[in-house]
Amino acid sequence: MQQYEIVIVLTPLLSDEVAKEANAKFSKILTDNGAEIVQEDNWGLRKLAYPIQKKTTGYYHLTEFKAPGDVINKLEVELRRDERVLRFLTIALDKHAIAYNEKKRSGAFNQKKPAKVEDSK
Amino acid sequence: MADQIRYVTAPKVEDNRKKYCRFKKNGIKYIDYKDANFLLKFVNDQGKVLPRRLTGTSLKFQRKVAQAVKRARHIGLLPYVTDSLK
Numbered sequence: 779m780q781q782y783e784i785v786i787v788l789t790p791l792l793s794d795e796v797a798k799e800a801n802a803k804f805s806k807i808l809t810d811n812g813a814e815i816v817q818e819d820n821w822g823l824r825k826l827a828y829p830i831q832k833k834t835t836g837y838y839h840l841t842e843f844k845a846p847g848d849v850i851n852k853l854e855v856e857l858r859r860d861e862r863v864l865r866f867l868t869i870a871l872d873k874h875a876i877a878y879n880e881k882k883r884s885g886a887f888n889q890k891k892p893a894k895v896e897d898s899k
Numbered sequence: 900m901a902d903q904i905r906y907v908t909a910p911k912v913e914d915n916r917k918k919y920c921r922f923k924k925n926g927i928k929y930i931d932y933k934d935a936n937f938l939l940k941f942v943n944d945q946g947k948v949l950p951r952r953l954t955g956t957s958l959k960f961q962r963k964v965a966q967a968v969k970r971a972r973h974i975g976l977l978p979y980v981t982d983s984l985k
Contacts, residue, residue, distance in 0.1 A: 785933065785974050826975035836975065840933070867974050874929040 779844040781816065781876055786857065787830070787865045788837040790823060797837040800862055805841060807856055813845035817883060830864045842871075842879060918955025922963075930963045932970035935977055942968060946978045 786804065788797050798820070805815060821838035830836065850868055857866045871879070921927070931937070941949050941956075941964045948968050951961045971977040 787974055827972070827978040827981075828975065830975055838974075865974055867970060869932075869970070872929075878929040878931060 779814070779846060781842070781844050781871045782850065782868055783840065783842045783871055783875070783879075784853070784866060784868045786839045786841070786863060787826075788839065788862050789831070789864050790833055790835040790837065792837065792862060794822075796862075797839075800860070801839045801841075804853065804856065807853055808841070808843055808845065808849060811845070811849040811852055813843045813849050815841060815843045817842040817879070833864065836864050920955060920957040920960060922960040923957060927960075930960070930967045932967035932974075933976065935971055938964070938968050938971055938977060942977065944981075944983060946972075946981045 786801065788800055792800070801818075801820070805818065808815060817840075819840040819842075821840065823835055824838050825835050826833070854866070854868065857863050869875075922930070941954060943949055948965050951958070954961075956964060968977060972979050
């Protein structure tokens with residue numbers, strides 16, 4: 779079961795509950811097809827670096843999950859169909875990425891890059 | 900009169916500071932595309948990826964940085980082009 783990570787950006791026109799409900803719908807699609815959600819992270823409303831579909835902010839939602847390969851296509855078809863989704867990005871995680879996420883979850887303090895005292899740049 | 904020496908080409912300022920790949924030095928294995936303010940260090944103020952000769956990163960990690968920046972741009976964390984990023 780490969781491990782994946784997906785970031786979904788929803789349109790800001792939604793209220794908080796509707797955004798959560800939309801994310802829950804996508805997570806349900808995942809779990810229905812035999813995926814196992816490792817971690818869900820809601821960044822909430824964030825400012826975009828450039829306007830997407832004329833909107834300057836968006837609801838960010840991160841979902842990390844383990845799944846067989848074919849689930850991704852089903853999920854992305856749903857994401858493309860749903861017009862509340864501005865943009866999404868699905869990434870397959872390699873072992874370094876998995877270790878990084880693990881470390882980030884367990885010890886947020888040691889995830890911080892070692893103090894760059896000697897970094898003269 | 901003699902002290903007004905005008906150089907035809909700009910004198911090459913010698914930056915003799917030894918460049919190193921900060922990823923190999925700090926043992927960083929994965930560059931997170933979601934960590935926008937870390938990626939800002941590798942992008943100039945127009946939002947373009949800095950070349951290796953300036954940052955000194957090794958080829959392997961320069962590719963990872965470039966890919967992470969492109970992913971961050973896709974989900975709207977980093978701009979594609981801007982005039983005053985920093």
